[in-house]
Amino acid sequence: MSEQLIQQLVNGLLIGFLYSLIAIGLTMIWGVMNIINFAHGDFLMLSMFISFWLYTLYGLDPIFSIPVCTGLLFLLGLLIYKYLVSKVMTGPALAQLVVTFGVSIFIANAAVLLWTPDFKMIEKPLLTGTWSFGTIQLSIPKVVASAGSVLVSLALFLFLRKSKTGKAILATEMNRNSALLMGVNTDRVNALSFAIGSALVGIAGAFLSMYYYIYPGVGGTFGLISFCIVALGGFGSIEGAFIAGILIGIVQTLGGYFFDPAYKYAIVFALYLVTVWIRPQGLLGW
Amino acid sequence: MGKFTPRQIALYVVVLVALIAFPLVVKGTFPTHVMIMFFMFAMMGVAWNLLGGYAAMFSFGQAAFFGIGAYTSTILLMNYHVNPWIGLVVGGILAALTGAAIGIPCSNLRGHYFAIASIAFAEIVRICFNNWKFVGAAEGLSLPLLPESLGNFMFHSTKVPYYYIMLAFLVLSIFICWYITVNRGGFYLRAIKESHELAKGMGISFVRYRLYAIMVSAFLTAMAGTFYAQYILYLDPESVLILPISVQVVLVAMLGGAGTIMGPVIGAVILIPLSEYTRVWLGTKGTGVDMMLYGVLIMLISAYQPKGVWGLLTAIGKRAK
Numbered sequence: 001m002s003e004q005l006i007q008q009l010v011n012g013l014l015i016g017f018l019y020s021l022i023a024i025g026l027t028m029i030w031g032v033m034n035i036i037n038f039a040h041g042d043f044l045m046l047s048m049f050i051s052f053w054l055y056t057l058y059g060l061d062p063i064f065s066i067p068v069c070t071g072l073l074f075l076l077g078l079l080i081y082k083y084l085v086s087k088v089m090t091g092p093a094l095a096q097l098v099v100t101f102g103v104s105i106f107i108a109n110a111a112v113l114l115w116t117p118d119f120k121m122i123e124k125p126l127l128t129g130t131w132s133f134g135t136i137q138l139s140i141p142k143v144v145a146s147a148g149s150v151l152v153s154l155a156l157f158l159f160l161r162k163s164k165t166g167k168a169i170l171a172t173e174m175n176r177n178s179a180l181l182m183g184v185n186t187d188r189v190n191a192l193s194f195a196i197g198s199a200l201v202g203i204a205g206a207f208l209s210m211y212y213y214i215y216p217g218v219g220g221t222f223g224l225i226s227f228c229i230v231a232l233g234g235f236g237s238i239e240g241a242f243i244a245g246i247l248i249g250i251v252q253t254l255g256g257y258f259f260d261p262a263y264k265y266a267i268v269f270a271l272y273l274v275t276v277w278i279r280p281q282g283l284l285g286w
Numbered sequence: 287m288g289k290f291t292p293r294q295i296a297l298y299v300v301v302l303v304a305l306i307a308f309p310l311v312v313k314g315t316f317p318t319h320v321m322i323m324f325f326m327f328a329m330m331g332v333a334w335n336l337l338g339g340y341a342a343m344f345s346f347g348q349a350a351f352f353g354i355g356a357y358t359s360t361i362l363l364m365n366y367h368v369n370p371w372i373g374l375v376v377g378g379i380l381a382a383l384t385g386a387a388i389g390i391p392c393s394n395l396r397g398h399y400f401a402i403a404s405i406a407f408a409e410i411v412r413i414c415f416n417n418w419k420f421v422g423a424a425e426g427l428s429l430p431l432l433p434e435s436l437g438n439f440m441f442h443s444t445k446v447p448y449y450y451i452m453l454a455f456l457v458l459s460i461f462i463c464w465y466i467t468v469n470r471g472g473f474y475l476r477a478i479k480e481s482h483e484l485a486k487g488m489g490i491s492f493v494r495y496r497l498y499a500i501m502v503s504a505f506l507t508a509m510a511g512t513f514y515a516q517y518i519l520y521l522d523p524e525s526v527l528i529l530p531i532s533v534q535v536v537l538v539a540m541l542g543g544a545g546t547i548m549g550p551v552i553g554a555v556i557l558i559p560l561s562e563y564t565r566v567w568l569g570t571k572g573t574g575v576d577m578m579l580y581g582v583l584i585m586l587i588s589a590y591q592p593k594g595v596w597g598l599l600t601a602i603g604k605r606a607k
Contacts, residue, residue, distance in 0.1 A: 036398050087589035094544055095592035097344055097401055098584055101533060106581025109574035220529075224409060227402045266413040269406035276403060277391035 003135045008257045009250060010136060016249020017146035018204060021153055022222060023229035023241040025200030031173045031236020032193040035085060035096050039103035041223020043198050045111060047073055047205025048214045052120055055209075061126045062210045063144075069206040070199045077198025081191045089190070104223070111216035120214040127210060145207035152203055153242055156196075160238065169193055173236055221265070225252075228272040234282030244283060305453060309446045316566070318445045322517065324558040325452040326510050331538035331550025332459045333506035338536065339545035340467060341499045342479040344397070347404030348535045350411040351381040351504040353527035355511025357415065360427055360521060370439035374512040378505040385504030386497055393493040396482070405529065412527040426522025429515060439516045448517050455513060456551075459506050464547050466502065475499055507535075537580070541587055543596030552595050557583075 026040045037043075047069045054060040054068060080103060088095045131138040160166035171179040172189045180186050212218070229248050233240025248268055255267035275283070290298075309318060330348060337343040358380050359373025368376075392403045416424050432438040441447045466472050474495045477485040486492055515521050534557070542553025557580070564576035591598055 030398070034398075036401070084585055084589050088592065091588070091592040092544075093342065093397060094338065094344060094540055095588035097398065098536065098540055099588040101536075102581045102584030102588065104581070105533070105584065106578050109577040109581065112574040113578070224405065228406060231399055231402050260417070262417045263413060266410045269410045272406050273388075273391060273403060273410075276395060276399060280394050280399065 005257070007136055008253045010138065012250035012253035013246060014139075014142045014146045014249070015253065016246035017149040017153075018207060018245075019225060019229055019249050020242045020245030021149035021204045021207075022201055023226045023233065023245045024153055024156060024238055025197040025204070026226050027230045027233065027236055027238060027241040028169075028193050028200075029197040030230055031238075032169060033085070033089065033190055035089075036100065036227065037194075037197065038100040038223070039080070039107060039219075040197075040201055040226055041219030041221070042104050042107040042111075043073055043076065043201045043219070044205045044208070044222050045214075045216060045219035046076070046107060047202040048209040048212070048218060049111065049115065050202075051206045051209035052122060052214045055122050055125075062122060062206055063126060065209075066148075066203055066206040069202040071202075073202025073205070074195045074199035077195040078191060080198075081194035085194060086187070086190065104219075108216055108219060115216065117216055122209055122214070125210050139211065141210040145210060148207055149204065152200065153238075156200065157238060165192065225265070225268060228268060232272050232275050232282055234284040237282070237284040240282060240284030302457070306450075309449050315445060318449055320559050320562045322445065322449055322452050323562060324554050325449075325456045326514065327534060327538050327558050328551045328554035329452070329456045329459045329510050330507050330535045331542065331554055332456070332463050332547075333503045333510075334535045335539050335544060335546075335550050336463055336466065336475075336499050336503045339539060339549070340472060340479060341475040341496055342397070343496060343499070344401045344536070345404040345500075345503075346401050346529070346532045346536060347406075347408030348503075348507050349527050349529065349531040350408040351385065351507035352511040352514070352531060353411060353415065353523070354381040354384060354504075355508025356515040356521050356526045357421055357427075357511075358508070359512040360429055360515045361421060364427065364430055369437070370512065370516055371437075374439075374509055377512050378508045381504040381508035381511075382501040385500040389497045389500040390493075393496055405532075408527070408529065408532060412523050415527055416523045422522065424523065426520060426525070429519045429521075431519070440519075448513075452513060455509060459509075460547060460551070462502065462506070467547065471495060471498060537584060541583070541594055543594030546594075546596045549594055549596040552599075556595065 022040070022044060026037060029035060029037050029040075050069050050072060051062045051065040054065045055062060060068075080100075084099055084103065088099045125141060127141040127144055129140050131140060131143070160170055168179065168184045169189050169192065171182065171184055172186050172193075176186055179189070225248060229244045230241055232248070233242070233244035248271075251271055252264045252268050256264035259267065305321075308321065312318070330352065334345060334348055337345045355374070355377035358377030359368075359370050362368035362373040362376060363370055388403075388407050392400060392407075395403055415421055421427065429440075431442070432440045434441045434443065436447065439451075467475075474485070474490045477488065477490060478492055478495060482492060511526060514526065518525070538553040538557055539550040540553065541557055542551065543549030560583075561576045561580060564579060568575050587594065593601075
């Protein structure tokens with residue numbers, strides 16, 4: 001019983017680290033621009049398909065697709081910002097909210113048209129198998145993906161705190177006008193944050209493609225969960241998103257274990273609603 | 287807003303008469319179906335507008351109310367032989383109560399937080415219905431067939447009665463929303479939208495008026511849900527509780543012009559025939575193409591015409607004067 005419980009905790013932790021990485025990309029965009037990228041989950045799906053096609057067409061293992069996925073998603077983020085998001089920045093709140101919904105609907109349905117709604121899987125990835133510690137089983141691809149996610153999150157954290165560009169991004173997040181007065185090119189910061197946020201979800205997609213089903217609808221669930229993580233962690237808070245991601249991962253697996261796996265996402269959403277009721281600004285928001 | 291010029295009144299009367307005459311002139315089943323869907327989404331758009339357009343509560347969870355309406359009347363009819371018209375009222379009340387229950391914890395949330403909370407709420411409802419045996423879970427429910435009559439809210443030989451019922455529902459919703467917005471409640475809602483703090487300072491109970499708006503909106507949306515169940519005679523979570531329905535409702539209002547009485551109707555008259563007809567033209571081969579078109583339309587509207595078509599029309603109208 002208790003061993004099963006530990007196994008569930010470990011599983012939750014493993015998925016939680018990946019959730020954190022996905023959510024950090026989203027929270028950066030949200031924090032800097034006050035815009036929710038509803039297409040975030042679909043970006044994840046695109047990255048998974050890039051990884052899948054690189055594997056199917058060129059035999060490239062997902063672990064080596066990471067740079068390609070990151071680069072392409074960075075570019076995609078830049079383009080979406082330049083031609084769509086930058087146009088609504090001064091528009092009404094509803095337009096800001098809905099514009100990325102349009103992107104999401106377009107990408108998700110284009111994927112169905114191009115690749116059919118069927119489930120795909122990378123048949124023989126380099127990393128397979130499990131490590132056993134007594135009765136506890138650790139799936140190797142999941143461990144690598146989680147460790148990679150933590151490393152990337154840490155690298156981003158250091159980039160934001162130490163580099164000049166990173167400080168400019170944080171400054172813009174805190175106060176756009178003051179940053180502008182200090183000589184920060186806030187439009188460039190916007191574009192960069194959107195691109196970095198997309199690149200992060202690109203990395204997460206490459207990791208996820210190592211062990212998860214690849215299909216056009218995959219973005220829906222992950223997208224919804226990452227919105228909850230971001231709002232739970234607090235508006236634009238990177239640390240908050242990191243902690244909330246792990247928390248949601250654990251709650252999801254334990255919820256599925258103690259109640260019914262069919263309800264695991266419902267439990268996650270309920271936890272979110274309860275949290276914002278008590279703390280509308282999220283765990284680490286202000 | 288409250289006063290109409292004689293020309294506007296004449297215009298509305300002409301449009302209404304034309305809509306009443308439509309089934310007498312156009313006989314096909316499919317055009318009637320498209321019109322019914324247009325009325326239904328226009329009605330839900332009008333109901334959404336009370337929240338999103340006037341009170342800045344951008345709900346992306348209207349499908350939950352739609353589904354509660356559809357399921358309540360159907361369960362009452364199937365298990366307890368309750369007349370669907372009574373089911374309609376009960377479903378509306380249940381949806382309004384659910385709206386209030388979810389509205390209280392969410393009443394302090396603004397903008398994005400409210401939007402995401404509404405999605406989370408609707409997803410919880412969908413997941414629960416998907417697994418709840420009593421309501422048919424994922425297999426869904428087929429409505430028992432009753433002899434056709436207005437009293438039974440069921441017609442088999444023709445869609446025309448459904449057409450008139452939905453048209454009546456739409457007119458009723460427009461009237462209710464118009465009545466609310468020209469009266470004190472509407473001014474309160476708009477004051478809250480402009481500035482929470484200022485409205486609070488003026489002594490407007492922020493939470494109470496937002497709750498009223500949610501309850502009215504939920505009731506109207508649930509009415510549309512009961513109608514849909516009686517019209518399609520089959521329902522499952524995938525057809526009444528999913529996020530795309532909520533999104534479509536938002537888009538209808540947004541495309542036409544959020545915060546205007548007729549905006550959602552204009553939005554629906556463009557969007558619904560567009561999606562229904564592209565779906566038929568492209569057949570099953572073009573799965574998703576209608577939605578892709580939608581996506582492009584949303585991107586263009588929000589980036590280049592965020593006030594919606596109604597905003598564009600009024601701008602043109604003003605220039606013409």
